Amino acid sequence: MKTTTIKRGAARGVTGHGVPERGVHAAATSASGNASSRTAAVVNRTVRRPTARAPRARAQLWQLRLYVMGQSARSQTAFANLQTVCESLLKGRYRITVIDLAQHPHLAKGDQILAIPTVVRRLPKPVRTLIGTLSDTARVLVGLDLRAAQ
16 A cells, blocks of 8 residues: 655645644555545644734724704704814714604604704714704814813
């Protein structure tokens, strides 16, 4: 019976699953082609654990909900002011969801909306709530925790 050593894995000894293998031996079939005499043994198999890496500095997504009642002037002003603040300070890192309570009044209960227009910051935590047209930019920045109060 003739046996050969077969080395499995890439050139660096890593399998398709990212697990390096060392010393993998398998016996080939005999010269007569008898498949029943085929045996395989894995020797000295090691599993490489991922090393601790420094966390990446990812831009955090801000999720804001604006509760309005129809297409009133106050609702449109609040949306325009919120969008202006977000574009100037959170460019590309925010999502504003406008919820019209005239069409979906049951959604007011989830964030405990008592007055409109209201902005609720869902992410990043903690949840923050602002009521009004958001015309005072300094108060909006402090209320959304974009700038500390002075």
